[in-house]
Amino acid sequence: MNLRRMISVAVAGVVALAGLVALPTSASAHGTMQDPPSRLYECRFNYEGGGNDLCDRAWRENSQALYDWNGVRVAGATDRPQDFIPDGRLCSANDDTYRFVDEPSADWPATELTPDAAGNYRMTWYSSAPHETDYYRVYVTKPGFDPTEPLAWSDLELIHDSGKTPTGAYTDLDVTLPERTGRHMVYVEWKLPWAEAFYSCSDVVFDGSGSGGAQPTPTPTPSPSPETTVGPTPNPTAQPPSSPTPEVIDGLHVHDTTQGTVQLMWLASDVADATYVVRRDGEIIGDTSATRFLDEGLTPGTDYRYTVTVSTPAGGEQTESDPVLARTDDAEPDEPANPATVQESILSDWGTGYCARGVVTTTSQQPVTWTVPLDVDGRITSSWSGTFSGDHGSVTVAGTWYNTTVVAGGPAEFGYCATR
Numbered sequence: 001m002n003l004r005r006m007i008s009v010a011v012a013g014v015v016a017l018a019g020l021v022a023l024p025t026s027a028s029a030h031g032t033m034q035d036p037p038s039r040l041y042e043c044r045f046n047y048e049g050g051g052n053d054l055c056d057r058a059w060r061e062n063s064q065a066l067y068d069w070n071g072v073r074v075a076g077a078t079d080r081p082q083d084f085i086p087d088g089r090l091c092s093a094n095d096d097t098y099r100f101v102d103e104p105s106a107d108w109p110a111t112e113l114t115p116d117a118a119g120n121y122r123m124t125w126y127s128s129a130p131h132e133t134d135y136y137r138v139y140v141t142k143p144g145f146d147p148t149e150p151l152a153w154s155d156l157e158l159i160h161d162s163g164k165t166p167t168g169a170y171t172d173l174d175v176t177l178p179e180r181t182g183r184h185m186v187y188v189e190w191k192l193p194w195a196e197a198f199y200s201c202s203d204v205v206f207d208g209s210g211s212g213g214a215q216p217t218p219t220p221t222p223s224p225s226p227e228t229t230v231g232p233t234p235n236p237t238a239q240p241p242s243s244p245t246p247e248v249i250d251g252l253h254v255h256d257t258t259q260g261t262v263q264l265m266w267l268a269s270d271v272a273d274a275t276y277v278v279r280r281d282g283e284i285i286g287d288t289s290a291t292r293f294l295d296e297g298l299t300p301g302t303d304y305r306y307t308v309t310v311s312t313p314a315g316g317e318q319t320e321s322d323p324v325l326a327r328t329d330d331a332e333p334d335e336p337a338n339p340a341t342v343q344e345s346i347l348s349d350w351g352t353g354y355c356a357r358g359v360v361t362t363t364s365q366q367p368v369t370w371t372v373p374l375d376v377d378g379r380i381t382s383s384w385s386g387t388f389s390g391d392h393g394s395v396t397v398a399g400t401w402y403n404t405t406v407v408a409g410g411p412a413e414f415g416y417c418a419t420r
């Protein structure tokens with residue numbers, strides 16, 4: 001009947017929308033320096049509400065990277081980071097996601113480093129998941145460092161190597177501060193016992209009281225007094241339990257996810273020759289003598305629940321771990337999410353035919369190349385200002401050379417006439 005199709009609104013399949021922000025899952029994110037805080041930690045936790053221009057800009061340009069503040073890592077890392085992290089890209093570890101922290105500037109938030117009487121400063125690495133560790137290496141920029149120049153490997157001096165250590169959420173690094181004055185950079189490398197490492201840049205200011213190597217007073221003879229220990233500290237409480245108490249897995253966590261995989265990791269059990277049995281949603285899916293497990297063939301965007309138990313040659317399976325929940329990464333969306341919309345109206349209707357107009361709009365601030373679907377009543381006999389894929393039924397319309405794109409506040413119009 002006449003005027004039956006007053007208005008129809010359709011959502012377009014839209015192409016050529018560049019620069020949409022993906023939302024990476026942060027399951028692989030693991031740690032950064034908390035004291036002195038890294039640039040990411042400062043911006044994420046101390047300057048979210050403003051107060052530092054560089055952090056403000058980071059929040060504006062890539063807030064997701066700040067929510068993933070603990071994700072500056074390299075998969076495939078060796079103990080020679082200078083082989084795969086180029087000069088100028090140390091703070092981001094050459095990851096474009098975090099490119100903004102490479103910005104050389106003396107305006108980043110900085111922490112004043114005041115050593116204790118022995119010339120030491122207790123630094124703290126913060127991890128969202130525990131790991132056994134190959135080492136933490138702490139570097140400080142050499143005297144004469146210019147914070148307004150890109151940070152290069154040749155700027156750094158290694159001042160501390162923790163060696164192997166298990167980590168919990170917080171790992172203290174007792175570092176002897178070298179003699180420095182003014183603004184410097186503390187660079188920290190956290191190497192895991194496999195090809196993976198995390199990196200962190202902290203802006204610091206030395207207050208000039210540095211000991212220059214733990215010699216607070218000139219001592220002519222070697223003194224028997226307790227001195228700063230640089231090597232491993234004997235730990236009297238580190239005896240493994242000798243009784244066969246039920247073993248619970250410590251530190252089970254989702255180490256990494258992709259669309260089709262979940263990687264679990266945990267800390268080694270004290271049990272000799274332990275085998276770890278992995279369950280997904282209550283079903284055994286495998287076992288391993290390693291402290292990690294890769295579950296493959298999963299569905300994107302899906303939740304899974306995992307537990308791990310220790311199985312010993314003598315004692316069978318022991319107490320089950322607390323469960324961890326993992327969500328595989330979402331599948332890539334086929335279409336960008338910012339559509340163009342068409343609103344149709346009848347211009348005139350004479351029963352056996354009609355003419356209609358379509359107005360295409362978008363809320364996108366970027367130009368959108370539009371294509372919109374139409375459901376044509378009857379058969380199109382003439383059209384203007386659009387490129388039509390057919391003349392009846394389901395038809396798509398795109399722009400012509402002068403109106404191929406729309407932008408917020410800049411709509412496009414097309415029209416057609418049809419007979420019934």
Ligand SMILES: [Cu+2]
Pocket residue numbers: 030129130131253254255256265
């Ligand atoms: Cu992990």
